[in-house]
Amino acid sequence: MHRRRLIPIVLFALFSMSAHAGTTVENIRIWAEGGKTRVVLDLSRPSQHNIFTLRNPDRLVVDLEQGRLSSRLAADLPGSTGSVRGVRTAIKADGKLRVVLDLNQDVRSRSFTAGPNSTYGDRLVIDLQRSGSLQPVKRAAEAYKPGRDIVIALDAGHGGHDPGAIGVSRTREKDIVLQFSRRLAAKINAEHGMRAVLIRDGDYYVDHLKRIKIAHQHDADLFVSIHADAFKDRRANGATVYGLSLGRASSEEARLLAERENATVTVGGVTLNDKDPILAQVLLDLSQSAAMSASLDVGDHVVRSMAGAVKVRRATVQQGNFVVLTSPDMPSILIELGYMTNPSDEKRLRSSSTQSKLASAILGGIRSYFYTNPPPGTQVAMDISRNPAREVQHVIARGDTLSEIAERYNTSAAVIRSANRLNGDKIRVGQTLSIPIYPGS
Ligand SMILES: [Zn+2]
Structure with a gap:
């Protein structure tokens, strides 16, 4: 008994010498459900x-x-x-x-x-x-006070009993997309005037309509569903961005779409089964909504930004019939980061440097969309209206290059060079650049 207890005590003494005699916070764990958030400090x-x-x-x-x-x-x-x-x-x-x-x-x-x-x-x-x-009424009013953050809901696909696509070396889609969503959330949260909400932040399953509901509870301005593809042909590779578009949907078209949704389970991990009539109605309402064109617009910004950084399967936004993209009043896109079934895609998706590059590129597209279409009442909208020249200040981060920054803001390196009187491509970490933003770019 005593001997057993000795080991931790000795270890503790060793750690104490190098650290200090007080309390060490070993870990901080946070999770949220409904309106409740629990924070645990492990001491x-x-x-x-x-x-x-x-x-x-x-x-x-x-x-x-x-x-x-x-x-x-x-x-x-x-x-x-x-x-x-x-x-x-x-x-x-x-x-x-x-x-x-x-x-x-x-x-x-x-x-x-x-x-x-x-x-x-x-x-x-x-x-x-x-x-x-x-106080729901007061909350709603507060949520739209001037200067609020633009809220991006990040929806890591699958989870819990649903692993999503399985890679050649057994990597599970649900793990990759969660890890990636957390990485992207950190980048968004470091961004001025933007804030990320993780729809799931752990290995558990969330029903598709619940995913949309959670995003609405956070008054999200954009819904981004993160997935990784699977295909029987291992050669299929590269990223794809989907936005929903139905054109002029009739109830018959909506019904057919709902039927197709049931068949796309293995691709998008979508389960619909008993929800056809509701979905059909949602889709019908959606067809009259501006959210649909906004979805394609934001998807376009994102895919253009990604094309500058990683391999994309198609350089334009695709029309996808996914349940998570059916929210009538929230622009929604679905990003397939690459193919789990392609050995080199799978390897890349596991690498933190590729994940980081992908996350920066997606953030770049989101940023350029919102700087050209700022939601009223947001800090970004206020910044733009205060600055009629429509410039944003970009602080150089490690790894930034002039061409990548230009890509992110949908402008050119030459424009940035002349706006900042730069001669070459040399920039330094911490330096602030003025980036001219063109409406509608
Ligand atoms: Zn998926």
Whole structure:
């Protein structure tokens, strides 16, 4: 018994020498369901702490006495989930570790501590409940206050019992698309005036109409469904972008489409079965909606941006009949990142550098769409109206190139060069460039 206990104590002593004698936050786990978000701080030992909320912007602050962050956590803080739009930390002068949860809405919070169980050690649990859920009218008004973020709903396909496409080396689509969606969410959240919502943020299945409902609950301006293709011919490869288009749909066409949907289960992972009459009605309503042309428009921006960075199967937006693209008042696109059934696509989709490149390209397309079609009341719309020259400020990030930036904003390297009096292609990280934006580009 005693000998068994010795090992952790020795290990703890070793870690303590290199770190400190206080509490280490080993991990932060966040998940959301309905209007509730749960945040769990996994601690190396119980800690004295203080929790309070601050407004403008909404945030929740946790101060831990003598707290430190594990290096693994410091390198990989959780991204946006539920009411939490991001996590920041700092060590204060008095030795306290401050963990700040930036919130995307007004919440009521409740916290408690929990001791070790068979899976986890000491934990600090914080439950966030959207306070707006009690006042729906006020919420709706708040959601459209001037200067709001553009909300992008990211829908990682499949999940749980539904693995999606299986790659040649057994990679599961559901895992790749979730990992990719998290990566894209982080990039969107780092973007001025934009915010990402993950429709699923874990390995569980979400019904297709529920996916749309979740996006609506977050007042999403755009719905992006992320998938990876499968095809019996292993040679098929490259990315594809779909937007929904039915032309002038009749109820008969809508019915036929619903029937076809049932047949596309293996491609889009769509299950419809008992929903034909509802879907038919949704599609019919959709045919009168501007969302459909907006979907093709945003899809076009995205595919053009992707074509500059990765291999695309077709350089134009395709018309896809997917259930997740049937939301009548929200532009929606579906991106097949590549083919799981193509060995080199599969390998690339697993690589973090390819994922990062793909995510930047998709964000570039989304950005150029919204800078040319800013939703009223958003910070981006305000920025553009304040600046009649329609320029955006782009801060150079690691890995940016002039031609890639030009591609992202649908302009040319020459235009950027002349607007910023640059001579060659040389740019440096942290440098701010003015990018002229052309309406309708
Ligand atoms: Zn899929």
